Amino acid sequence: MFNPQLNANGELQHLLSLDGLPREILTAILDTAAPFTEVAEREVKKLPILRGKSIFNLFFENSTRTRTTFEIAAKRLSADVINLNISTSSTNKGETLLDTVDNLCAMQADMFVVRHASSGAPYLMADHLRNTGRNDIHVINAGDGRHAHPTQGLLDMYTIRHFKHDFSNLVVAVVGDVLHSRVARSQIAALTTLGVPEVRVIGPKTLLPTGLDKMGCRVFHDMRAGLKDVDVVMMLRLQNERMNGPLLPSAQEFFKVWGLTAEKLALAKADAIVMHPGPMNRGVEIDSEVADGAQAVILPQVTFGIAVRMAVMSMLGRS
Amino acid sequence: MFNPQLNANGELQHLLSLDGLPREILTAILDTAAPFTEVAEREVKKLPILRGKSIFNLFFENSTRTRTTFEIAAKRLSADVINLNISTSSTNKGETLLDTVDNLCAMQADMFVVRHASSGAPYLMADHLRNTGRNDIHVINAGDGRHAHPTQGLLDMYTIRHFKHDFSNLVVAVVGDVLHSRVARSQIAALTTLGVPEVRVIGPKTLLPTGLDKMGCRVFHDMRAGLKDVDVVMMLRLQNERMNGPLLPSAQEFFKVWGLTAEKLALAKADAIVMHPGPMNRGVEIDSEVADGAQAVILPQVTFGIAVRMAVMSMLGRS
Amino acid sequence: MFNPQLNANGELQHLLSLDGLPREILTAILDTAAPFTEVAEREVKKLPILRGKSIFNLFFENSTRTRTTFEIAAKRLSADVINLNISTSSTNKGETLLDTVDNLCAMQADMFVVRHASSGAPYLMADHLRNTGRNDIHVINAGDGRHAHPTQGLLDMYTIRHFKHDFSNLVVAVVGDVLHSRVARSQIAALTTLGVPEVRVIGPKTLLPTGLDKMGCRVFHDMRAGLKDVDVVMMLRLQNERMNGPLLPSAQEFFKVWGLTAEKLALAKADAIVMHPGPMNRGVEIDSEVADGAQAVILPQVTFGIAVRMAVMSMLGRS
Numbered sequence: 021m022f023n024p025q026l027n028a029n030g031e032l033q034h035l036l037s038l039d040g041l042p043r044e045i046l047t048a049i050l051d052t053a054a055p056f057t058e059v060a061e062r063e064v065k066k067l068p069i070l071r072g073k074s075i076f077n078l079f080f081e082n083s084t085r086t087r088t089t090f091e092i093a094a095k096r097l098s099a100d101v102i103n104l105n106i107s108t109s110s111t112n113k114g115e116t117l118l119d120t121v122d123n124l125c126a127m128q129a130d131m132f133v134v135r136h137a138s139s140g141a142p143y144l145m146a147d148h149l150r151n152t153g154r155n156d157i158h159v160i161n162a163g164d165g166r167h168a169h170p171t172q173g174l175l176d177m178y179t180i181r182h183f184k185h186d187f188s189n190l191v192v193a194v195v196g197d198v199l200h201s202r203v204a205r206s207q208i209a210a211l212t213t214l215g216v217p218e219v220r221v222i223g224p225k226t227l228l229p230t231g232l233d234k235m236g237c238r239v240f241h242d243m244r245a246g247l248k249d250v251d252v253v254m255m256l257r258l259q260n261e262r263m264n265g266p267l268l269p270s271a272q273e274f275f276k277v278w279g280l281t282a283e284k285l286a287l288a289k290a291d292a293i294v295m296h297p298g299p300m301n302r303g304v305e306i307d308s309e310v311a312d313g314a315q316a317v318i319l320p321q322v323t324f325g326i327a328v329r330m331a332v333m334s335m336l337g338r339s
Numbered sequence: 340m341f342n343p344q345l346n347a348n349g350e351l352q353h354l355l356s357l358d359g360l361p362r363e364i365l366t367a368i369l370d371t372a373a374p375f376t377e378v379a380e381r382e383v384k385k386l387p388i389l390r391g392k393s394i395f396n397l398f399f400e401n402s403t404r405t406r407t408t409f410e411i412a413a414k415r416l417s418a419d420v421i422n423l424n425i426s427t428s429s430t431n432k433g434e435t436l437l438d439t440v441d442n443l444c445a446m447q448a449d450m451f452v453v454r455h456a457s458s459g460a461p462y463l464m465a466d467h468l469r470n471t472g473r474n475d476i477h478v479i480n481a482g483d484g485r486h487a488h489p490t491q492g493l494l495d496m497y498t499i500r501h502f503k504h505d506f507s508n509l510v511v512a513v514v515g516d517v518l519h520s521r522v523a524r525s526q527i528a529a530l531t532t533l534g535v536p537e538v539r540v541i542g543p544k545t546l547l548p549t550g551l552d553k554m555g556c557r558v559f560h561d562m563r564a565g566l567k568d569v570d571v572v573m574m575l576r577l578q579n580e581r582m583n584g585p586l587l588p589s590a591q592e593f594f595k596v597w598g599l600t601a602e603k604l605a606l607a608k609a610d611a612i613v614m615h616p617g618p619m620n621r622g623v624e625i626d627s628e629v630a631d632g633a634q635a636v637i638l639p640q641v642t643f644g645i646a647v648r649m650a651v652m653s654m655l656g657r658s
Numbered sequence: 659m660f661n662p663q664l665n666a667n668g669e670l671q672h673l674l675s676l677d678g679l680p681r682e683i684l685t686a687i688l689d690t691a692a693p694f695t696e697v698a699e700r701e702v703k704k705l706p707i708l709r710g711k712s713i714f715n716l717f718f719e720n721s722t723r724t725r726t727t728f729e730i731a732a733k734r735l736s737a738d739v740i741n742l743n744i745s746t747s748s749t750n751k752g753e754t755l756l757d758t759v760d761n762l763c764a765m766q767a768d769m770f771v772v773r774h775a776s777s778g779a780p781y782l783m784a785d786h787l788r789n790t791g792r793n794d795i796h797v798i799n800a801g802d803g804r805h806a807h808p809t810q811g812l813l814d815m816y817t818i819r820h821f822k823h824d825f826s827n828l829v830v831a832v833v834g835d836v837l838h839s840r841v842a843r844s845q846i847a848a849l850t851t852l853g854v855p856e857v858r859v860i861g862p863k864t865l866l867p868t869g870l871d872k873m874g875c876r877v878f879h880d881m882r883a884g885l886k887d888v889d890v891v892m893m894l895r896l897q898n899e900r901m902n903g904p905l906l907p908s909a910q911e912f913f914k915v916w917g918l919t920a921e922k923l924a925l926a927k928a929d930a931i932v933m934h935p936g937p938m939n940r941g942v943e944i945d946s947e948v949a950d951g952a953q954a955v956i957l958p959q960v961t962f963g964i965a966v967r968m969a970v971m972s973m974l975g976r977s
């Protein structure tokens with residue numbers, strides 16, 4: 021069966037989504053990332069792996085934080101990075117997405133890191149590259165609409181493996197606004213693929229999508245019941261635009277019911293870890309006591325995020 | 340006679356305009372660009388020619404696309420590139436253009452790539468550098484008002500030479516809104532200097548400047564008559580702000596009369612090439628069938644544009 | 659006594675303010691900067707001192723000019739520079755300053771260059787780094803509120819030493835809007851520490867802070883009296899937002915009374931030098947005749963500014 025993310029040899033050609041990515045590829049990325057975590061400890065944090073390659077950060081939607089992580093990862097691999105904030109540029113001039121891609125390819129781009137408000141935009145780019153025979157150019161999805169944010173999902177898996185070593189005996193809970201979260205989609209796909217036996221999804225009915233059971237998740241509308249004896253708590257960010265919106269009473273109300281406090285966390289296993297994709301809304305989806313507490317691995321997630329992005333880029337640069 | 344673009348030895352000192360540039364210099368730039376097109380094919384797309392040089396992209400007018408091409412060209416020559424979008428910066432603070440230049444020179448700039456809304460701004464900078472004896476600092480005009488866009492003109496010449504080999508027996512048509520186009524001015528100057536025997540300009544009376552005949556052009560107000568038996572069709576971009584403006588009925592009307600369709604293109608020679616400076620307005624000045632057709636060389640133009648900019652920068656870095 | 663700018667060995671740990679920095683450190687920075695002024699004269703303006711280090715330009719307040727000087731300095735030391743304009747980014751998303759710092763530290767930042775509208779923000783960051791044991795990460799204040807702009811003060815001291823050789827016999831005047839000037843605070847602190855016997859402050863009562871006498875300054879409200887026989891005139895920039903504000907009649911009135919003209923400058927010593935932190939308001943705080951005259955050392959200030967920033971960065975990179 022055709023997989024748009026793999027090349028003819030079954031190697032990673034584009035990173036578009038964790039949904040549909042074979043377990044061996046997922047594991048290969050995590051394995052490749054491991055030595056990169058040590059690069060950061062060196063005096064000179066640079067490897068020549070992508071020297072002379074041109075990587076374009078195509079941000080059709082502004083995200084300083086995500087753009088920065090990719091920029092650092094690319095520079096540590098010695099690539100040339102060109103940042104394009106396209107929201108105010110060519111698309112204004114009436115150029116289509118694919119014309120922009122064609123132009124940047126003509127400038128001998130090697131890799132595109134794409135953030136786009138429309139779900140599927142990175143797929144469209146990857147299709148176009150394949151249809152026009154440019155198999156030496158790679159696309160990394162840095163977040164498309166509500167669809168996927170695969171490098172976030174990968175760094176989450178790296179973090180879980182780092183602290184829990186083995187996926188095959190874990191209970192993992194994803195908590196919060198799953199409905200609007202591209203991060204949650206990527207997490208659930210990866211957890212399932214990597215063999216986590218129990219993936220729980222916890223949130224209010226208004227903020228959970230339908231079909232979670234078909235994705236193999238157990239759904240909880242009661243946070244305390246859902247957190248019982250879990251190994252990993254993956255909190256989601258509540259988007260500012262949701263607060264005080266029609267689906268929610270208020271940020272304060274949300275915190276009361278769905279915010280992760282020490283008291284609620286005590287229901288999980290004693291050695292449970294707490295994750296968050298950032299940026300955090302302290303006092304909304306997570307209490308500061310937990311965010312800064314001994315079980316939080318939120319900052320290690322960020323560190324592993326650089327290594328995971330270096331891994332993806334180096335694998336694509338090779339294929 | 341004094342030429343502000345040349346130094347005392349007759350070498351390129353600044354690239355301000357193709358108008359007034361001797362044929363030998365134009366040809367030398369194209370010749371220098373040729374091997375740079377191969378750099379992009381290498382595993383490591385980098386040469387150490389401008390290592391340690393500081394190149395400032397001074398964009399007083401936003402243009403992600405043009406800025407990107409210069410940034411890539413400079414990075415492939417190993418220069419340090421500093422991007423300055425000045426529209427929202429020092430000029431706000433009341434500093435004059437020449438004070439900004441003086442300050443950046445004091446930071447040991449080696450080269451300025453300048454985009455400015457005012458025609459002549461790069462000349463003003465070049466004059467100021469000469470008057471203050473800073474002959475080791477170079478200016479490249481990346482588009483000034485309606486005046487000139489010399490690197491665009493150069494990449495167009497490179498493209499024509501690449502596909503047609505010889506300028507001395509060509510009929511070349513420039514089509515569209517010549518009146519507002521700095522690109523057209525640069526193209527006509529270069530075509531004439533390089534010995535193209537017949538340069539045609541095709542467009543509605545309201546969008547053609549006066550004096551085209553003195554520049555050696557044949558003027559056509561009928562597109563079909565103008566395209567008859569040409570070797571090269573150079574389409575111009577219709578600026579969005581012109582559409583629906585007082586000079587034009589509508590984008591649809593414009594396309595009907597002045598848009599390049601396969602039917603109109605059939606009047607040109609069978610092996611005619613179609614060029615466009617981008618970004619294209621599909622369905623306005625050019626039909627998608629032509630833009631994506633076999634005669635279009637629009638993407639090679641982009642590729643050659645990087646090589647030509649590398650050539651100009653390397654020549655200036657040497658003089 | 660604890661000094662937040664020094665480490666346990668008394669070496670520079672953070673550069674937050676010139677107020678409180680020991681004379682030996684100030685002198686060490688100036689001494690370290692000296693050879694860096696020669697780097698700029700070389701063919702390849704690059705040293706490998708910070709190769710592989712990640713320097714983050716954190717600009718919570720826009721300043722293209724200052725950001726550029728730090729970017730150039732860091733690139734000439736071969737560091738990887740990541741520019742973050744945070745005004746429109748994470749803080750929008752509700753993340754706190756310290757969460758942003760923690761995240762960037764988790765990305766293995768080595769150095770932060772910080773511009774912030776709030777006085778004390780860089781101190782807050784330095785405190786946080788110390789409290790969390792991250793002594794290998796350094797903060798450079800690039801201007802915080804009205805408080806300090808230490809690298810500007812340092813380049814001013816470098817300039818004075820370059821032209822006057824010895825601080826111990828100078829009369830130095832700081833002229834203009836001292837009240838709103840973080841530059842003036844840094845200058846006065848450094849001049850005093852370096853042993854300048856007479857520091858004069860000249861300006862209208864409405865634009866001078868109280869307590870200048872306690873800082874060891876002689877206050878003048880008459881510009882001609884204040885300039886009498888000085889060795890160094892340090893003009894301050896009049897912020898645009900002050901002009902026509904309640905504290906001042908008009909820019910023209912200000913110039914008449916407080917603008918530095920050739921006639922007023924004639925009251926200083928014949929070999930007095932004139933300094934300005936830029937960008938200049940010609941015809942407001944300084945006349946063009948003086949700004950472009952033989953006594954002005956305003957452009958050398960800019961050149962020395964790069965060397966001084968390289969010095970600070972290289973010292974921090976070592977400690």
